Each structure stands twice: as C-alpha cells, then as structure tokens.
Amino acid sequence: MTWFYLSIAIISEVIATSALKMSDSFTRLWPSLVTVLGYGVAFYFLAVSMRTLPIGIIYAVWSGTGIVLIGIVGWLYLGQKLDLPAMLGMGLIIAGVMVINLFSHTVSH
Incomplete structure (x- = not known):
C-alpha cells in the first residue's frame, strides 16, 4: 500500500x-482552492508513505516523478515547450527513479 499512497501523493502534487x-498568483478562486487542497492531500499521503519507506527514497521518487509529470502536463495542456536538453534530463530522472526502485536494497517491495 505504501507505493499506492506515494502515487496518490505524486498525482495530488501534480494537480496542485x-x-x-492557473490560479494566477492566487487571484482566481477555484484554481486556488484546488491548489491548497491538492497540496494538503499530497503532503498527507507523503507523510503516510514515510511510515514504511526511508525518507530519501520517498523524496527522490516523489520529486523526480513529479518533475517529469509536471513537464508533461506543461507541454500537453499549458503550451510549454520541451527542448532536447529538457527531454534528456527528464529521461535521466526517470532512469534514476527506475534504478532506485529496481536495484536499491533500502527499498522494501
């Protein structure tokens, strides 16, 4: 369940x-409310995940996956451009998260 909770934390953080x-510096009500609620959910499930997994592993997976997902959301929905160095960097982040999950002995599956 820990990885499921961490996934909820990551998705909530990306939504937030x-x-x-979209909140335009907290000047728009509904996006501002989604931001506050999303970060609340994200940090709650991040904390729940810390009951089982080491904080360094959790934070590496949470932040790395979040970076890549936000990059994709920005590209697909917000019209932001991703150049080759950005895509290569995100590929390295994905590789790093995979190495942690597949080969680290500090991660209990």
Whole structure:
C-alpha cells in the first residue's frame, strides 16, 4: 500500500502545481482552492508513505516523478515547450527513479 499512497501523493502534487499555475498568483478562486487542497492531500499521503519507506527514497521518487509529470502536463495542456536538453534530463530522472526502485536494497517491495 505504501507505493499506492506515494502515487496518490505524486498525482495530488501534480494537480496542485498545475492549479497553482492557473490560479494566477492566487487571484482566481477555484484554481486556488484546488491548489491548497491538492497540496494538503499530497503532503498527507507523503507523510503516510514515510511510515514504511526511508525518507530519501520517498523524496527522490516523489520529486523526480513529479518533475517529469509536471513537464508533461506543461507541454500537453499549458503550451510549454520541451527542448532536447529538457527531454534528456527528464529521461535521466526517470532512469534514476527506475534504478532506485529496481536495484536499491533500502527499498522494501
């Protein structure tokens, strides 16, 4: 269940960050509410995940996956461009998260 909780935290953080962009510096009510609620959910499930997994592993997976997902959301829905160095960097982040999950002995599956 820990990985499921961490997935909820990541998805909530991506939704909150996307809404933060749309909140126009908290001047629009509904995106602002989604931002606050999304970050609340994200941090709750991040904390729940910390009951089982080491904080360094959780944070690496949470932030790395979040970076890549936000990049994709920005590209698909917000009209932001991803150049080759950005895509290569995101590919390296994905590789790093995979190495942690597949080969680290500190991760209990």
